[in-house]
Amino acid sequence: MSESFQPALADYLRDESRRVGRADRIAFPRTETDVLAALAEARARKLPVTTQGARTGVTGGAVPEGGMILNLAHMDKILAAENGELRVQPGATLAAIRAAVPPGFYFAPDPTETSASIGGMISCNSSGALSFLHGPTRNHILGLRVALANGDVVDLRRGRDQTAGLRFQLGSVSGELPPLRRPAVKNAAGYFVDPDMDLVDLFVGAEGTLGVVTEATLRLLPAPGAVWGLMAFLPSTAAVVGFVDALRANQRSEVGGQSSEVGTPPTTNHQPSTAPRLAALEYFDSNCLVFLREHADELASKGISVPNLPDGSACVYAEWHAPDAAAAEAALMAAAERLPEFGADSDACILADNPHDLEKLKLFRHSAPEMVNSAIDERRKIHPGLVKLGTDMSVPDARLADVLAMYETDLAASGLERLIFGHIGANHLHVNILPRHPADYDAGRALYARWAAQVIAWGGSISAEHGIGKLKRDLFRQMAGDAALAQMRDLKKCFDPDNLLNPGTLL
Numbered sequence: 061m062s063e064s065f066q067p068a069l070a071d072y073l074r075d076e077s078r079r080v081g082r083a084d085r086i087a088f089p090r091t092e093t094d095v096l097a098a099l100a101e102a103r104a105r106k107l108p109v110t111t112q113g114a115r116t117g118v119t120g121g122a123v124p125e126g127g128m129i130l131n132l133a134h135m136d137k138i139l140a141a142e143n144g145e146l147r148v149q150p151g152a153t154l155a156a157i158r159a160a161v162p163p164g165f166y167f168a169p170d171p172t173e174t175s176a177s178i179g180g181m182i183s184c185n186s187s188g189a190l191s192f193l194h195g196p197t198r199n200h201i202l203g204l205r206v207a208l209a210n211g212d213v214v215d216l217r218r219g220r221d222q223t224a225g226l227r228f229q230l231g232s233v234s235g236e237l238p239p240l241r242r243p244a245v246k247n248a249a250g251y252f253v254d255p256d257m258d259l260v261d262l263f264v265g266a267e268g269t270l271g272v273v274t275e276a277t278l279r280l281l282p283a284p285g286a287v288w289g290l291m292a293f294l295p296s297t298a299a300v301v302g303f304v305d306a307l308r309a310n311q312r313s314e315v316g317g318q319s320s321e322v323g324t325p326p327t328t329n330h331q332p333s334t335a336p337r338l339a340a341l342e343y344f345d346s347n348c349l350v351f352l353r354e355h356a357d358e359l360a361s362k363g364i365s366v367p368n369l370p371d372g373s374a375c376v377y378a379e380w381h382a383p384d385a386a387a388a389e390a391a392l393m394a395a396a397e398r399l400p401e402f403g404a405d406s407d408a409c410i411l412a413d414n415p416h417d418l419e420k421l422k423l424f425r426h427s428a429p430e431m432v433n434s435a436i437d438e439r440r441k442i443h444p445g446l447v448k449l450g451t452d453m454s455v456p457d458a459r460l461a462d463v464l465a466m467y468e469t470d471l472a473a474s475g476l477e478r479l480i481f482g483h484i485g486a487n488h489l490h491v492n493i494l495p496r497h498p499a500d501y502d503a504g505r506a507l508y509a510r511w512a513a514q515v516i517a518w519g520g521s522i523s524a525e526h527g528i529g530k531l532k533r534d535l536f537r538q539m540a541g542d543a544a545l546a547q548m549r550d551l552k553k554c555f556d557p558d559n560l561l562n563p564g565t566l567l
């Protein structure tokens with residue numbers, strides 16, 4: 061049951077978007093039965109319920125707007141590990157899940173924030189560097205238990221529980237899904253609907269608006285024999301795009317097909333690969349490298365070392381998963397040998413060929429979003445209303461050069477302080493604008509709106525991994541259109557006629 065909200069619990073009013081909400085009550089369930097009791101109370105009192113995982117979300121989805129907070133952080137048990145599957149409660153963190161994975165396996169979804177809960181990752185359909193090869197969280201969810209607003213609990217298994225065409229039956233809720241379209245790019249915006257789809261997928265990426273995930277069964281993959289990473293430094297954006305295109309073309313010709321970012325999730329386990337595969341392709345612009353170098357002392361105090369970064373270059377990080385070290389080395393060397401074609405020095409690369417060095421590079425990469433957030437926190441001491449402006453948009457392959465040119469031209473003309481990093485393999489870059497004062501923030505917002513309109517016109521998505529939450533509803537409306545939004549609202553109404561679950565999020 062819930063308790064009344066006390067000021068000492070103020071932390072629960074915010075997430076990493078730094079938006080602050082309000083609440084009347086809060087519940088910390090430990091079991092599915094506790095979740096059902098809280099939902100029953102919410103129904104009886106007509107209280108809106110905001111579900112929270114670890115509150116690392118950056119779009120305000122977990123920020124309450126009155127009513128009850130349902131915080132699942134105490135539902136964090138690892139329940140079972142067998143047959144290449146892991147059964148967990150929703151509050152289990154990514155770090156805890158990784159620690160529980162049996163030897164010989166790994167869990168592929170890898171948002172850099174490892175304190176995120178699996179319930180939050182499922183609800184946002186999060187992704188990370190390895191999504192280039194393995195797709196987002198959706199592709200790794202085999203089963204879900206979900207508590208619906210009416211008190212039903214549905215137990216869903218991929219491959220078993222599906223829609224008939226678009227018709228579905230879930231507990232006592234039945235209906236027809238709307239024929240929603242989604243862009244053919246990496247996308248985490250809106251409900252996932254396909255004819256004859258797995259019902260699991262309806263709840264992945266639904267941002268907690270259709271039900272509360274109370275348990276998840278995760279698909280584990282066979283661990284690769286060897287993982288090698290390469291940080292390459294390139295002299296210009298054109299060189300970066302050329303190198304990325306070359307690596308992607310090579311992957312397509314050697315492995316066949318493309319990364320699993322787009323499309324319907326697989327129903328079977330991936331077999332261990334017999335060939336090296338490009339698993340991650342990430343980008344850091346020159347501003348980002350300068351910013352991290354400037355914060356090297358602060359990072360060192362957190363145990364994160366900043367590698368030797370050449371001046372004026374942008375960086376591409378590529379990672380290969382291979383059956384053995386010889387195959388990983390061959391793939392990496394073949395990539396490094398192409399660098400001179402793009403004006404880069406193959407001897408100036410940083411190489412990681414063991415778990416220790418890979419972890420060091422990973423910590424370094426994760427420090428980019430973290431340091432941006434702490435820089436903004438410093439500025440908020442002077443201008444309390446300031447927040448970071450961070451984009452999360454993706455475009456089709458053919459638009460990668462165009463989108464980078466658009467960002468750079470506009471940002472150079474604006475004089476705004478900014479840095480760009482992200483998942484370049486999926487044409488998914490985070491532009492981070494660090495406003496120095498409110499006028500910067502307004503100028504940044506105007507640019508963001510212009511870019512979003514262009515990205516939508518190119519067939520891209522305004523959210524590739526963070527979801528819509530409460531901050532991106534206007535952009536989502538532009539992308540989806542009023543008619544599709546009305547269909548989504550009708551779908552939500554089927555499950556939640558009184559709009560109790562996460563009102564104000566997504567829709």
Ligand SMILES: Cc1cc2nc3c(=O)[nH]c(=O)nc-3n(C[C@H](O)[C@H](O)[C@H](O)COP(=O)(O)OP(=O)(O)OC[C@H]3O[C@@H](n4cnc5c(N)ncnc54)[C@H](O)[C@@H]3O)c2cc1C
Nearest residue numbers: 113114115116117121171172177179180181186187268273
């Ligand atoms: C420094 C930093 C780096 C990040 N890096 C990445 C990254 O690389 N990739 C990426 O995708 N994201 C990233 N994020 C964003 C964030 O970590 C992810 O969105 C994460 O999945 C959120 O998980 P959470 O448990 O914190 O969810 P919360 O923030 O608590 O909630 C997020 C949403 O999920 C809903 N929800 C949570 N649990 C449940 C549940 N059990 N049932 C139903 N709904 C639920 C909430 O209502 C809310 O709408 C980053 C964030 C930070 C601060």
